Amino acid sequence: MPDLTMETPIRPLPEEPTQASRFGKARTAQSGALLEDYVELISDLLTDGGEARPTDIARRLGVAHATAIKTIGRLKREGLAVAKPYRGVFLTEAGESLAARVRARHRVVVDLLLAVGVPFEAAESDAEGIEHHVSDATLAAFARYLARG
Amino acid sequence: MPDLTMETPIRPLPEEPTQASRFGKARTAQSGALLEDYVELISDLLTDGGEARPTDIARRLGVAHATAIKTIGRLKREGLAVAKPYRGVFLTEAGESLAARVRARHRVVVDLLLAVGVPFEAAESDAEGIEHHVSDATLAAFARYLARG
DNA sequence: CTCGGAATGTAGCCAAGGCTACATTCTGTT
DNA sequence: AACAGAATGTAGCCTTGGCTACATTCCGAG
Ligand SMILES: [Mn+2]
Ligand SMILES: [Mn+2]
Ligand SMILES: [Mn+2]
Ligand SMILES: [Mn+2]
Numbered sequence: 001m002p003d004l005t006m007e008t009p010i011r012p013l014p015e016e017p018t019q020a021s022r023f024g025k026a027r028t029a030q031s032g033a034l035l036e037d038y039v040e041l042i043s044d045l046l047t048d049g050g051e052a053r054p055t056d057i058a059r060r061l062g063v064a065h066a067t068a069i070k071t072i073g074r075l076k077r078e079g080l081a082v083a084k085p086y087r088g089v090f091l092t093e094a095g096e097s098l099a100a101r102v103r104a105r106h107r108v109v110v111d112l113l114l115a116v117g118v119p120f121e122a123a124e125s126d127a128e129g130i131e132h133h134v135s136d137a138t139l140a141a142f143a144r145y146l147a148r149g
Numbered sequence: 150m151p152d153l154t155m156e157t158p159i160r161p162l163p164e165e166p167t168q169a170s171r172f173g174k175a176r177t178a179q180s181g182a183l184l185e186d187y188v189e190l191i192s193d194l195l196t197d198g199g200e201a202r203p204t205d206i207a208r209r210l211g212v213a214h215a216t217a218i219k220t221i222g223r224l225k226r227e228g229l230a231v232a233k234p235y236r237g238v239f240l241t242e243a244g245e246s247l248a249a250r251v252r253a254r255h256r257v258v259v260d261l262l263l264a265v266g267v268p269f270e271a272a273e274s275d276a277e278g279i280e281h282h283v284s285d286a287t288l289a290a291f292a293r294y295l296a297r298g
Numbered sequence: 299c300t301c302g303g304a305a306t307g308t309a310g311c312c313a314a315g316g317c318t319a320c321a322t323t324c325t326g327t328t
Numbered sequence: 329a330a331c332a333g334a335a336t337g338t339a340g341c342c343t344t345g346g347c348t349a350c351a352t353t354c355c356g357a358g
Contacts, residue, residue: 013197020211026278048162062169116294122286129175129282137271145265216316
């Protein structure tokens with residue numbers, strides 16, 4: 001277990017606009033995270049069992065059902081999902097397409113973590129947060145790394 | 150540029166409690182992210198120029214100064230920072246210690262990204278979000294990977 | 299066919315983290 | 329010493345994403 005606090009070569013503070021842009025991107029990425037998790041999960045549930053019901057979604061996310069229903073409303077407003085009362089949730093074209101991208105990214109992130117030696121459950125758990133902050137450039141680099149083995 | 154949508158081996162849905170726990174951990178991690186970024190930045194500013202003033206903090210984070218001041222108030226409530234009106238911000242012992250851990254983790258995450266081939270600016274940018282979702286187990290794995298070179 | 303329990307939906311509360319507008323304090327220059 | 333402009337602080341607004349409590353709807357067992 002290496003000592004992470006040792007030998008700190010001086011890294012100069014980034015320029016102000018550079019740093020602001022980095023923080024800004026992290027905030028932007030975060031703001032989309034919840035919707036990404038919802039569409040990915042809904043897509044999984046639809047594939048797996050043919051239906052995605054609010055209670056199941058809520059239980060899998062570990063939130064109250066009212067919370068899930070409210071967020072599903074947001075998915076509808078943003079054109080990602082469709083749902084009629086008491087009928088379960090479905091994804092629009094846009095929703096399916098987002099889900100596909102999100103699922104692929106999730107998989108690559110987990111695989112990358114495993115490839116560098118992260119234990120399985122930590123990889124799955126951390127990936128759930130990390131995935132939302134992986135840019136296209138980083139995703140491509142991960143895929144390249146995995147392809148080389 | 151590899152096609153990430155191809156050959157999807159079936160990955161079964163995780164058990165409900167498992168998945169809920171993963172999402173829950175991601176939410177928890179996220180809730181601490183802002184404070185982590187603040188203490189790291191404040192510590193950097195103090196080291197670099199001897200003072201950390203609200204306007205500088207706000208500019209570097211890319212937020213309005215009122216936003217920064219409100220969050221500094223939260224840092225004080227949580228025992229991480231001390232500030233007297235018009236006097237700049239300082240860190241408590243707890244704040245310094247958190248900052249040190251956060252800075253070390255930030256560095257390891259960036260280095261890991263660079264090591265697997267992520268371009269520099271993407272590494273720095275993505276790390277700003279990723280770092281908050283890297284557990285101790287994952288951090289240790291990253292450090293081990295970097296140590297092997 | 300009925301009816302009770304599960305699922306769904308609604309209402310209203312809260313804290314976090316953005317913002318703008320305005321008020322106050324400090325400080326460097328004249 | 330005065331004052332203009334910068335920095336700081338305050339007030340109040342908004343959205344997001346949690347929650348609980350309650351109301352409504354559905355559906356399967358009997
Ligand atoms: Mn996720
Ligand atoms: Mn995911
Ligand atoms: Mn960060
Ligand atoms: Mn950081």
